[in-house]
Amino acid sequence: MSKHRLGGQTIKLKNPPCILSRATIVGKKEGEGPLGEFFDMVLQDDYFGENSWEKAECRMYQEAARLAISKAGKQAQDINYLFGGDLLNQIITANYAARSLSIPFFGLYGACSTLTESMSLASIAISGEYADLALCVTSSHFCTAERQYRYPLEMGNQRPPTAQWTVTGAGAFLLSNDDKSPYITYITTGKVIDYGITDTNNMGAAMAPAAAASIKAHFEDTRQGPDAYDLIVTGDLGSFGRELAIDLLKKDGYDISDRLIDCGCEIYSREQDVHAGASGCGCSAVVFGAYILKNMEEGRYKRILLLSTGALLSTTSIQQGESIPGIAHGIVIDMDRG
Numbered sequence: 001m002s003k004h005r006l007g008g009q010t011i012k013l014k015n016p017p018c019i020l021s022r023a024t025i026v027g028k029k030e031g032e033g034p035l036g037e038f039f040d041m042v043l044q045d046d047y048f049g050e051n052s053w054e055k056a057e058c059r060m061y062q063e064a065a066r067l068a069i070s071k072a073g074k075q076a077q078d079i080n081y082l083f084g085g086d087l088l089n090q091i092i093t094a095n096y097a098a099r100s101l102s103i104p105f106f107g108l109y110g111a112c113s114t115l116t117e118s119m120s121l122a123s124i125a126i127s128g129e130y131a132d133l134a135l136c137v138t139s140s141h142f143c144t145a146e147r148q149y150r151y152p153l154e155m156g157n158q159r160p161p162t163a164q165w166t167v168t169g170a171g172a173f174l175l176s177n178d179d180k181s182p183y184i185t186y187i188t189t190g191k192v193i194d195y196g197i198t199d200t201n202n203m204g205a206a207m208a209p210a211a212a213a214s215i216k217a218h219f220e221d222t223r224q225g226p227d228a229y230d231l232i233v234t235g236d237l238g239s240f241g242r243e244l245a246i247d248l249l250k251k252d253g254y255d256i257s258d259r260l261i262d263c264g265c266e267i268y269s270r271e272q273d274v275h276a277g278a279s280g281c282g283c284s285a286v287v288f289g290a291y292i293l294k295n296m297e298e299g300r301y302k303r304i305l306l307l308s309t310g311a312l313l314s315t316t317s318i319q320q321g322e323s324i325p326g327i328a329h330g331i332v333i334d335m336d337r338g
Contacts (some may be wrong), residue, residue, distance in 0.1 A: 002096065003059040005227070006186075006221040006222055007217070007220060007221030007222075008125075008221065009188050009189050009190070009214070009217045009218070009221055010186060010187065010188040010218055010221035010222060011037055011124075011186070011187050012125040012185065012186055012222075012314065012338075013123055013124075013125070013184065013185055013186065013187065014127050014128075015127045015128075015129065015177065016123075016127065016185045016334070016337050016338060017122070017123050017126040017127060017134075017175045017176060017183065017184055018175065018176055018177075018178050018179070018180045018181060018182065018183050018250040019062040019174070019175060019182050019183075019184070019293065019333075020067050020133075020174045020175065020176035020180065021069075021071040021072035021150075021173075021174045021216070022068055022074045022171065022172060022173045022174070022286070022289040022293065023040050023063075023064045023065075023067035023068040023071060023171070023172045023289070024038075024040050024041075024158070024170070024171050024172075024286040024289045025040060025041040025043065025060045025063055025064045025067075025169060025170045025286075026039045026040075026041070026043065026062065026136055026167070026169040026282070026286050026289040027042075027043050027141075027142070027166060027167075027168030027169065027270070027302070028042065028043055028045075028046065028168075028271070028279055029142075029168065030042070030163075030167055030168060030169055030267055030268075031043070032197065032264070032272070033267050033268045033269055033272060034049070034236075034267075034269050035266065035267055035270075035290060035291050036299075037286065038137065038290035038291045039079065039169075039286060039290045040064075040066075040067060040122070040290070040310035041063070041067075043060075043144040043168070043324060046141070046142070046143060046168055048060060053141055053143040053144045053282065054088065054092065054093070054141075054144050056141065057088075057093045057139055057140070057141040057144050057168075057170075057247055058093045058096045058097050060139055060141070060168075060169070060170040061084075061086070061093050061094065061137055061139040062097045062101065062234065063102055063170070063210055064137060065082070065084075065097065065101055065135060065172045066101075066138070066172040066173060066279065067136065067172065068137075068172035068173065068174045068334075069114050069135065069172075069174060071174075072174050072176070072284040073294050074133065074174070074239050075148065076102060076103055076111050076277035077102075078133055079133050079134070079135050080101045080102065080125075080130075080132060080133055080134055081103070081104050081106060081134045081135070082098055082101060082102065082103040082105045082106070082134075082135045082136075082137065083105075083106045083108060083121050083122045083132055083134060083135070083136050083137075083160060083285070084097075084107070084108060084114070084117075084118055084136060084138055085107055085108040085109050085117075085118065085138060085260060085264045085281070086104075086138060086139050086140060086281055087111065087112070087140050087144070087149075087280065088113070088143050088145075088147070088148060088239075089148065089168075089210075091107050091109055092289050093109070093139055093144075094108075094138075094139075094306035096171055097137070100257045103135065103188045104229075105268035106121065107207050108121070109314050110308075110311075110312075110313050110327060110329070111237065111281070111310030112140075112144040112207075112235055112236050112280060112281050112283065112284070112308060112309055112310045112311065112312045112326050113190065113285045113307075113308045113309055113310030113328055113329050114138045114139045114308065114310065115136070115171065115235065115288070115309070115331040116146075116235075116284070116306060116307060116308040116328075116330065117329050118136040118137070118138065119136045119144065119173060119175065119184060119202035119331055120187045120189065120329055120331060121176045123187060123331070124176060124177055124187070127313040128231075129177075130131065131177075132176065132177050133174060133176050133177075134175045134176070135169070135172060135173070135174050135175075136172070136173045136174075136175065136269070137170065137172040137173075137295050138170070138171060138281040138282065138285045138313065139162070139169065139170035139171075139281055139285070140166050140168070140169065140170075140279075140280030140281040140282040140283070141144065141166070141168045141280075141282075141296060142166045142167070142280075143168075145166040145280060147169035147315075148260055148315065149200060149315060151306065152299075159201065159275055160320065161275055161276065162199070162201055162202040162204065162205070162238075162275070162276050163201040163202075163253045163275045163276060164203055164204065164213065164236065164238045164264060164267065164275065164276050164277050164278055164279035165275070165277070165278050166278070166280040166281065166282075166283075167184070167267060167278045167279065167280040167282040167283040167286065168288070169280070169282030169283070169285065169286040169288040170235040170282055170292075171282060171284075171285025171286045171287065171288070172289075173287075173289060176198075177338070178260065178281065179189045181218060181334075181335045182293065182296055182297070182333050182334060182335050182338070183333070183334050183336070183338070184207075184331050184333060184338070185333075185334045185337070185338045186218070186222065186330075186331065187276045187329075187330070187331055187332075188214055188217055188218040188221065188330035188331075189326045189329055190210055190327045190329045190330070191210070191214075191215070191217075191327070192210070192312065192325045192326070192327050193209045193210040193213050193215060193288045193326050193327070194323055194324070194325040195209045195323075195326075196323045197323060197324050198318070198321075198322075198323050198324065199324075200318060200324070202240070203236075203238070203241070203279055203311045203324070204236075204237045204238040204239070204240045204241020204242070204244065204264075204276055204277075205240060205241060205244060205325040206243035206311045206313075206325070206326045207236070207237055207241055207309040207310065207311050207326040207327075207328065208237050208241040208242075208248065208309075208311075208325075208326070209243045209244075209245075209248060209326060210309060210325075210326035210327050210328045211234050211237060211241075211307055211309050211326075211328040212244075212252075213243045213328070214302050214307055214330050215232065215245075215249060215254070215256065215272055215305070215307065215328075215330070216249060216252050217251065217256060218330050224237065225254065226254060226255065226256045226258075226259060227245050228303065229259060229303050229304055229305050229332075230259065230300075230301040230302055230303055230304055230312035231259055231260075231261060231292070231301055231304040231305075232256050232259050232260045232261075232283075232304070232305045232307075233260075233261055233262070233263065233288065233292060233304055233305065233306045233307065234260065234261075234262045234263070234264075234284075234307050234308075234309055235262070235263055235279055235283060235284035235307060235308035235309040235310075235328075236262065236264035236277070236279040236280065236284060236308075236309055237264060237277075237309055238262065238264045238276035238277035238278070238279065239262075239264075239265055239276050239277050240276050241262070241264075241276075241293040241309075242262045242264075242265060246260060247258070250256065258299070259273040261281050261310075262277065263271050263274075263278065263281055263284045263287035263288065263301045264274070264277035264278040264279055264304055265272060265277045265278075266287055266291070267283065267287050269287070282324060284306070284309075288306060292304065292306075293333075296333065296335060302334070302335045302336070303332065303333070303335065303336075304326065304332070304333050305330055305331075305332055305333075306330065306331050306332075306333055307325050307328045307329065307330040307331075308326045309326065309327070310326065310327045311324050311325075311326055312325045313325075314329060314330065319320065328337050
């Protein structure tokens with residue numbers, strides 16, 4: 001076994017990369033929520049000056065990427081790799097944005113787990129000395145996701161209590177081999193877990209078993225428990241999925257109830273009526289990038305475990321009666337290099 005592997009799913013990075021810069025862009029609804037003051041840009045028009053929602057999402061993706069690069073005082077030609085994806089068929093947002101950015105590109109699809117998937121792969125590239133700078137970008141848009149995965153907005157369908165609201169937002173993170181906190185020190189790669197959930201309006205239940213499985217694997221591989229972290233952060237389980245993940249881990253002997261927060265439960269207020277919370281590739285990206293990292297930099301948290309969570313469904317698989325598999329990839333963000 002490689003000397004940097006820990007157990008079955010985790011690696012300790014030999015040369016931990018740092019998060020050199022980041023940028024977040026959100027829609028109007030997200031800007032009206034409790035975290036509105038922390039985002040770099042809040043759109044007042046979900047079309048973002050474009051003539052379709054898909055083009056608007058692509059522009060958000062590009063602008064977030066460019067802003068993260070400029071914040072670090074870099075230019076696009078300085079970046080070795082772009083790792084990124086989105087929720088749409090053939091990851092068209094990421095593909096068309098990469099066309100404009102002109103950076104060597106790895107297109108990824110992990111549904112809403114794409115943020116930590118991209119950051120995992122970028123971290124491996126930098127730690128292995130195959131790259132100096134790698135950009136990770138993900139996005140989602142309420143209108144594009146609803147049209148693809150559920151129903152046209154014009155139909156005005158009733159949403160059940162377990163339904164979640166797809167975040168309109170994009171987050172970009174520039175990783176570097178610089179010696180500057182915060183660092184990414186560990187990676188736990190998730191397995192696809194399927195508990196037979198078939199309801200597309202109950203994504204939290206589909207993803208919670210994968211989140212619980214990855215957290216358990218991380219604890220076992222690293223021989224550390226919940227007390228090693230100030231926060232454990234999941235991507236978009238929502239209120240129902242968060243409680244389910246807590247219950248599943250309690251059965252395995254781990255109580256994370258006092259330190260688990262879910263990005264999907266943080267970005268909107270109760271008064272905004274999003275039912276079970278938020279979802280989408282952009283959810284963990286903008287909450288982590290704008291809010292959680294700021295709290296780390298201000299000294300409130302020193303070490304967190306971040307797991308973006310994904311429901312690996314497609315419209316075709318659902319129409320053919322398939323269940324919804326889930327996945328969750330974990331990364332440790334540490335103010336000390338270790």
